[in-house]
Amino acid sequence: MLSYLASRLVQLGFVLFAITVLSFALLHLAPGDPAQILLRNQGALLTQTSIQQMRAELGLDQPLPVQYLRWLQAALRLDFGVSFRTGQPVSELLLGRLGATVELAAVALGLALLIAVPLGIFAAVYQNTLVDHLGRLAALVGASMPSFWLGLLLIYLFAVRLGWLPVLGRGSLAHLVLPGLTLALSLAPVYMRLIRASLCDVLREDYIQTARAKGASERRVILRHGLRTALIPVVTLFGMTLAHLLGGTVVVETIFAWPGIGQLAVEAILNRDFPVVQAFVLLLSLAFALANLAVDLSYALLDPRIRVEG
Amino acid sequence: MRRLRSSWKWVVRVSGALFLVLVGLLSLSGLERTAAVGHPGGELVIGVAKDQYRLEGDAAALGVYPLNANITETLVRLTPDFQIVPWLATSWEYVGENTWRFTLRQGVKFHNGDEMDAEAVKWSLAKQQRFQPLFPAGEEDIRVVDKYTIEITTRWDFRRVVEALTHPSYAIYSPKGDPGRNPIGTGPYRLVEYRQNETLVVERFADYWNPEAAARMDRLVFRFIPDGSTRILALQAGQVDLITPVPRENAAALAGQPGITVYQAPANAYYALYFATKDQVPPYDTLTDPRVRKAINYAIDRETIVEQIYSGFAEVAKTLTPPAVLPEVDAGVEGFAFDPGRVAELLTEAGYTRGADGFWQKDGEPLSLTLVSGFPPASIIKPLPEVIQAMLEDQGIRVRLVEFDDIGAYYDYVDTGELHMVIESGSWNMPDPSFIPFGLFCSCNTEGEAILYKRFWINEAFEQEVMRMVAAEDRAEVVEAAVRAAQIMVDEFTGVGPIAYIPNLIAARDEVQGVVVHPAAVHQRWTGMGK
């Protein structure tokens, strides 16, 4: 186990290094001189002198490796510089928006499970019956729905036609319903299929059959023995769906004017607010990489075969 | 069957448990802190565009610019009928040698109780001069004479200082505050709360100096709603009492809704094409030929744009100066009317022939132009660029459209020179006829942000007129120079293609009374409104 952990950590170290390089490289991938962009956003006068000064201030006159090390050094202290647009520290901007995204993601995840768990169980219990097929059809339909379109449809129905729910921004619980639902509906099919597949496997296991033979009620068999085991891979797969969730928040936050980090990122990308984009990409991929590591490790803990292989 | 029923029960139970978990998560995330806002008597909720406040350094202008929440005021004020009136300064005079002397109003209180004095004024003006001067003077050129007197000297004979001081960027702050986090002004409202990208809340200032212009409402809540259609939906749903800006292409449909009124001021902004003529290299040098520039002007059907796209919430433009700013300019310019015949004539004269596909070409190369849009951002100005594109293609001129939803990215692109023309909007935030020509098109402007002249330069004669406008003491001479400059810009050189004059719009629910729209949005006063 230890050697597997060690090799995974080495691998993670490499991945993290590459992530920082890539995030850093984003700045240099773009056309245009960051110094000029910053000056212009500050409304300052663009002269040769002021551009030179700004380049020096940003360290852009240094060789690339030096720039990278400086940036990395600061980033390790969570100092990502200041936003080109507002002049605020990037970490402050991101932290200020994080709450809204966590709120939205938590609600969406909760709603998605609320939809997916019962449907997934039904589909597994009645596998290969009409119920199951309808369930799969629903999952396919859900997975094919563009979330930006679904969001617009929900806005039109509930906010424009019926006037039941607010359309904008953040505030009361009612504000959360539409964006939460939009995001949840795009997540639910993924979970539903996972739960169904996992429960189907478990229900075939010997001990379930034994429990059944002993005369335990079907409900007890499924709840006590089946579901608990079946949910383990689902939980560990959270790491995989995290990417889906993060991508989803970007789109949903934009449609619903939800002041989270996804909206911030889209704006920063369109604004060429490089420090914000860099920090955003770095932090998200970090979270993503760590989540995947956790998933791999928990797999290893649950399934001894992997340890040998690793 | 039994199996089905019992499994239903536990599905319900599992769902119930999950629901409880969800509720728990919600309360953990602190949602209850924002209960429904409600309208306790004196609150007006205003839906505004995206939060564009700068919070750091000399650029900081929270609650002041571009959205003016009436926290601060200026020495002189620009009224809705475009007159300059005394405000925090009671009088001023030109004392010779490029110097103005302002006498300050006595007994004006800042929100912290301090009295406004010359030191505060100098501090405030100096901040703007360091950041983005609208007249050529440094910090040291602003001098405190005594507690209620201040002098400003310009570095050269620039005479539009008083006009420039109406601009909200010359807001007077208490030096004890912080324009980025805690602006302390003299205005009818004081800042209560700011949540970036969400809300800005101001409250009536009880000790406001001017009872005639005091606030009617106790509280104003500005909600940032970047998307225009969402802003409209929020107004219709009653989530906000009033919205501004109103997406122009929706204004007519919105005005037709029961319970909602759309208010407009005389037009004070414009949409126009700027043609790139200076230092352009092939294939982006097509518009160095004035005949092609004129042909483009004749190809645009401005009446249709004004009537069909903006349903009357715009006027046909001949210049960049709407009549409300200075009526003589528009009256003194001939301009261009839609005339397909003239388009064909001019292009033929310029050596183009019409191909079998209906498009103009020369030496086997099609006449294809790159049009860039980005100021204002593409999502705000659209669908106008596409309309222009369609109109030019109708006349056989191919157009490639490049759109940016961000002003910085747009300027970066313009810097590359890979374009033939841009479509921009300009707003007259100052009552100075040289504001746009000097600010955007004159190489003589070395202080401000004249970026455009590099590619959209007009000519020497134009610059001379602009300099005359800037330096003239006599109003009649200013007007004469302004008309002459516009004639050169439009009729003779044709460096621009004016499209429409556009008014500032506010849409409000009918409960809201006393709505007076200022032609320039950055000067909007909220004090007279109530419900």
Place this chain on the structure above:
Amino acid sequence: MWGRLVRDRLALLGLLVLGAIGAGALFAPWITDRDPLDTNFLRRFEPPSREHPLGTDQLGRDLLARLLYGARYTLGTGLGAMGLILLVGTAVGLVSGLLGGRLDALLMRMVDVLLAFPSLILALAIVGMLGPSLTNVLIGIAAVGWASYARVVRGLVLSLREREFVEAALALGAGRLWVARRHVLPHVLPTVAVLASLDMGNLLLAISALSFLGVGAQAPTPEWGRMLNDARPFLWQAPHLMLFPGLAIFLVVLAFNFLGDGLRDLLDPRLRR
């Protein structure tokens, strides 16, 4: 039994829908005589009628014509991106699997890195930096999409290498390139094709999402995501403007997902999750 039947039918349905939409895109000029770019400012926001079966848009253009011609851009970008992804992914996977050693390690670490980024966000960042255009969307999507294919192909190659016929060929001194072409590729391609059809729906969703966010197709290109974005300001005035392009995206993605779901069974069981 039931399952197979339903699945086969759905796959068939998906194939039919895709065929219909593909034909609509190819034969657009024969289906409608309207020009997708032809504006008529006097007839904006018209609801569906005999003359305009799906109504007109904010510039008075025929919505049906725009959707038909738009399929070329949306599907074309999707297919182009997928082609690029398969090319790069398969090549990297083959090289990595056949050559092994340091190069293999390096390539696979690169794959790890790419898979560590949330793909839509990375694609958005790449396109945002390159500048808005449909071509850049294609590049951005392909740049993040090839990694998972490289990993799968490498896995397949590794398992094939242990099979006797490949071992024998290599032992007989056959060139690696020849082995790759003769023995490995034919075994890899079917799996990759099925994976691609499973993935195509998500790819199209990502492309239209980027266009919707404003970094994709430029006006007046009738790309579906862009059309949806253009329709947003008129949501309450003319809902049909956002209804039809969204429906088009949904149907195509659904058809690909039906097809993929049906083909899934053909896959090597190890790839099934």
